[in-house]
Amino acid sequence: MRTLVLMTTVALAFAAAAWAETEIRIEDNKFVPANAVVPRGEMIKWTNYGAVVHTSTSDTQIWDSGDIRPNQFYKRKFNQTGTFPYHCEYHAAMRGTIRVTDTPVTPESFGRVKALFR
Numbered sequence: 857m858r859t860l861v862l863m864t865t866v867a868l869a870f871a872a873a874a875w876a877e878t879e880i881r882i883e884d885n886k887f888v889p890a891n892a893v894v895p896r897g898e899m900i901k902w903t904n905y906g907a908v909v910h911t912s913t914s915d916t917q918i919w920d921s922g923d924i925r926p927n928q929f930y931k932r933k934f935n936q937t938g939t940f941p942y943h944c945e946y947h948a949a950m951r952g953t954i955r956v957t958d959t960p961v962t963p964e965s966f967g968r969v970k971a972l973f974r
C-alpha cells in the first residue's frame with residue numbers, strides 16, 4: 857500500500873512538473889504566443905525555432921536571456937503575479953507579454969507534492 861501511494865505521488869509529481877512548464881516559440885521574427893497567460897510559479901521556456909539569434913529581454917530589466925541561438929532555449933520561472941512585457945534585443949518588432957495570474961490551487965498543490973521529495 858505504501859508503495860502504491862509513493863508511486864502515485866511520483867506520477868503526480870511528474871505530471872505536475874510537466875504541466876508547470878509553458879513553451880513560447882521564438883520564430884523569425886515573432887514570439888508565439890506573443891501574449892501568454894500562466895499561473896504563478898510557472899516555468900516559461902523560450903525555444904528558438906528560427907534561423908537567427910534572438911533574445912527574451914524584459915522591458916523592465918527583470919530578466920535578459922542573452923543570445924538564444926537557433927535550437928537553443930532559455931527558461932525562467934515566474935513566481936510573481938503581474939504583467940511582464942518583453943522584447944528581442946535584435947528585432948524591435950518582436951514584442952511579447954507574460955501575464956502571471958494568481959491561481960492558488962495548482963501551484964500550491966504542486967508545491968505540496970514537491971515538498972514530499974525535499
Ligand SMILES: [Cu+2]
Pocket residue numbers: 885909910911944945946947950
Ligand atoms: Cu529577434
